[in-house]
Amino acid sequence: xxxxxxxxxxxxxxxxxxxxxxxxxxxxxxxxxxxxxxxxxxxxxxxxxxxxxxxxxxxxxxxxxxxxxxxxxxxxxxxxxxxxxxxxxxxxxxxxxxxxxxxxxxxxxxxxxxxxxxxxxxxxxxxxxxxxxxxxxxxxxxxxxxxxxxxxxxxxxxxxxxxxxxxxxxxxxxxxxxxxxxxxxxxxxxxxxxxxxxxxxxxxxxxxxxxxxxxxxxxxxxxxxxxxxxxxxxxxxxxxxxxxxxxxxxxxxxxxxxxxxxxxxxxxxxxxxxxxxxxxxxxxxxxxxxxxxxxxxxxxxxxxxxxxxxxxxxxxxxxxxxxxxxxxxxxxxxx
Amino acid sequence: xxxxxxxxxxxxxxxxxxxxxxxxxxxxxxxxxxxxxxxxxxxxxxxxxxxxxxxxxxxxxxxxxxxxxxxxxxxxxxxxxxxxxxxxxxxxxxxxxxxxxxxxxxxxxxxxxxxxxxxxxxxxxxxxxxxxxxxxxxxxxxxxxxxxxxxxxxxxxxxxxxxxxxxxxxxxxxxxxxxxxxxxxxxxxxxxxxxxxxxxxxxxxxxxxxxxxxxxxxxxxxxxxxxxxxxxxxxxxxxxxxxxxxxxxxxxxxxxxxxxxxxxxxxxxxxxxxxxxxxxxxxxxxxxxxxxxxxxxxxxxxxxxxxxxxxxxxxxxxxxxxxxxx
Numbered sequence: 001x002x003x004x005x006x007x008x009x010x011x012x013x014x015x016x017x018x019x020x021x022x023x024x025x026x027x028x029x030x031x032x033x034x035x036x037x038x039x040x041x042x043x044x045x046x047x048x049x050x051x052x053x054x055x056x057x058x059x060x061x062x063x064x065x066x067x068x069x070x071x072x073x074x075x076x077x078x079x080x081x082x083x084x085x086x087x088x089x090x091x092x093x094x095x096x097x098x099x100x101x102x103x104x105x106x107x108x109x110x111x112x113x114x115x116x117x118x119x120x121x122x123x124x125x126x127x128x129x130x131x132x133x134x135x136x137x138x139x140x141x142x143x144x145x146x147x148x149x150x151x152x153x154x155x156x157x158x159x160x161x162x163x164x165x166x167x168x169x170x171x172x173x174x175x176x177x178x179x180x181x182x183x184x185x186x187x188x189x190x191x192x193x194x195x196x197x198x199x200x201x202x203x204x205x206x207x208x209x210x211x212x213x214x215x216x217x218x219x220x221x222x223x224x225x226x227x228x229x230x231x232x233x234x235x236x237x238x239x240x241x242x243x244x245x246x247x248x249x250x251x252x253x254x255x256x257x258x259x260x261x262x263x264x265x266x267x268x269x270x271x272x273x274x275x276x277x278x279x280x281x282x283x284x285x286x287x288x289x290x291x292x293x294x295x296x297x298x299x300x301x302x303x304x305x306x307x308x309x310x311x312x313x314x315x316x317x318x319x320x321x322x323x324x325x326x327x328x329x330x331x332x333x334x335x
Numbered sequence: 336x337x338x339x340x341x342x343x344x345x346x347x348x349x350x351x352x353x354x355x356x357x358x359x360x361x362x363x364x365x366x367x368x369x370x371x372x373x374x375x376x377x378x379x380x381x382x383x384x385x386x387x388x389x390x391x392x393x394x395x396x397x398x399x400x401x402x403x404x405x406x407x408x409x410x411x412x413x414x415x416x417x418x419x420x421x422x423x424x425x426x427x428x429x430x431x432x433x434x435x436x437x438x439x440x441x442x443x444x445x446x447x448x449x450x451x452x453x454x455x456x457x458x459x460x461x462x463x464x465x466x467x468x469x470x471x472x473x474x475x476x477x478x479x480x481x482x483x484x485x486x487x488x489x490x491x492x493x494x495x496x497x498x499x500x501x502x503x504x505x506x507x508x509x510x511x512x513x514x515x516x517x518x519x520x521x522x523x524x525x526x527x528x529x530x531x532x533x534x535x536x537x538x539x540x541x542x543x544x545x546x547x548x549x550x551x552x553x554x555x556x557x558x559x560x561x562x563x564x565x566x567x568x569x570x571x572x573x574x575x576x577x578x579x580x581x582x583x584x585x586x587x588x589x590x591x592x593x594x595x596x597x598x599x600x601x602x603x604x605x606x607x608x609x610x611x612x613x614x615x616x617x618x619x620x621x622x623x624x625x626x627x628x629x630x631x632x633x634x635x636x637x638x639x640x641x642x643x644x645x646x647x648x649x650x651x652x653x654x655x656x657x658x659x660x661x
Contacts, residue, residue, distance in 0.1 A: 056560055090562025097560070102553035105572050106652055107579075116571075117561045152651040168561060 012067035039223030159190035238313030411626035432607030439531035451542025473536030586642035
């Protein structure tokens with residue numbers, strides 16, 4: 001296998017606060033290969049967006065990367081000086097944010113914003129950059145791009161603005177696009193179009209995509225692999241089909257169980273995970289999920305589980321530790 | 336756009352008529368003008384004659400119409416104390432006030448915006464914190480005190496700058512300017528600093544607060560994610576958005592600079608409209624007071640109109656709402 005486009009190794013991100021450092025990301029590792037779409041799911045505050053921001057180098061104080069490394073096509077980027085990192089942003093890694101209504105500067109024509117981005121990263125003159133801007137708008141499906149290029153952001157609908165945002169993101173043909181909840185602010189009919197667009201761009205240009213969302217439906221539709229995050233850690237990661245159809249981690253099981261199906265029995269209640277995710281200042285010892293987990297046993301409350309390979313999946317849960325079968329039998333015999 | 340300007344201009348005329356009524360009523364309520372013009376031993380017959388010759392026995396609406404028609408032609412009557420047409424007095428004094436106010440506003444805008452940007456971008460630096468603290472003094476110290484302190488320091492103790500007056504002026508037709516002579520420029524420094532200081536600190540604090548706000552927005556974060564240079568983000572994207580509200584405040588402040596000039600002109604004996612007004616108040620010289628009121632409100636209304644037009648130039652969203660009136 002070739003070098004992955006993005007390789008995150010044991011990443012830690014901390015936020016300084018009055019009560020000491022809060023660890024938002026604690027030992028996260030994953031790879032994204034060329035042309036691959038990695039979906040990242042989890043509840044709000046699980047660390048999905050922070051992971052994305054860390055990858056593009058936009059963690060602002062009081063936050064900081066306190067450990068681990070991030071490699072872009074084999075080059076370490078988490079410790080680059082700001083100016084070098086800036087040259088990578090927009091050129092090799094692009095990011096799309098949640099709200100297209102506020103992502104564009106309201107005072108500039110979208111053409112000017114495109115030309116500015118293109119000329120920052122590519123060696124083009126004004127005319128060439130403008131032609132490229134029109135081409136990009138056409139590629140993301142804006143009708144009459146040669147006219148719309150001179151429009152202001154407020155003259156576009158939400159879905160169209162997200163297309164413009166995507167055009168800005170792909171302006172310099174990045175190797176990796178980090179999409180942070182790109183469809184959350186859009187209505188459902190538009191969501192599907194934007195997802196299809198991101199998928200098509202990834203396929204046509206071989207761009208790797210990190211798709212952060214809390215919508216399992218979006219993940220199932222677009223992703224090749226999926227990472228389920230909980231309290232700043234990856235609970236389970238694997239091919240999307242496996243994780244959706246056969247989730248291993250109790251939290252992932254709960255998430256999948258909470259998705260309504262069209263074929264299922266309508267009288268049956270959806271599975272609910274009791275409790276809520278702990279605050280960063282009060283992460284329990286051992287496995288962060290143990291207070292909500294119906295399978296938790298003594299070891300879960302003491303020792304933090306490390307990822308264990310089960311088939312194509314990796315799961316951070318003591319239940320899958322080969323040694324556990326004996327322990328578990330023991331626990332049951334006691335009970 | 337043209338329709339918008341015309342509509343705003345019509346509204347301005349409405350405002351001016353209202354101000355005109357207030358100016359006119361000053362004549363009615365600040366005592367009988369005839370009493371102030373005639374000597375104490377004037378006979379009632381002579382008084383009635385004066386009254387009739389001035390048209391003061393006509394019905395009030397007729398008097399107001401006459402006053403307003405004259406005012407539109409810059410005829411504001413004759414000053415009681417100077418026995419000269421008020422318009423000539425104002426014309427003579429106006430250049431001094433406008434030069435002072437413009438100079439003060441330019442100082443306030445240039446330094447206010449620069450210091451505001453600095454203290455927003457380097458908000459944790461020592462100098463930014465000093466600026467923030469010192470600006471409180473600028474906001475809370477009264478203008479006359481700053482003027483007196485400056486005079487004490489630079490005119491009395493150091494003797495670098497003149498303590499009063501306008502210095503030598505050069506005449507261009509009816510306009511006089513102190514900008515072309517050394518003594519005129521020297522005389523302009525302290526009054527314009529005094530007058531501009533409050534606005535400067537206000538603009539600085541406003542720019543700082545607005546810029547910090549703008550730097551937190553999504554489009555700035557997206558601009559950073561696009562890898563734009565820090566320079567382009569701060570001075571291209573952030574500054575332009577910061578200036579939208581600053582334009583309003585700075586514009587309206589120019590009006591109040593002219594109003595505040597009364598105090599500064601008194602402290603520095605600056606021969607402008609404000610000083611003329613203070614003298615008029617002391618002598619109950621109503622034609623001057625009324626005319627001053629009208630002139631200042633014309634300036635205010637004009638600035639408001641200009642600010643509204645500037646707004647639409649800077650912010651395309653407003654242009655859209657104007658072109659599609661509700």
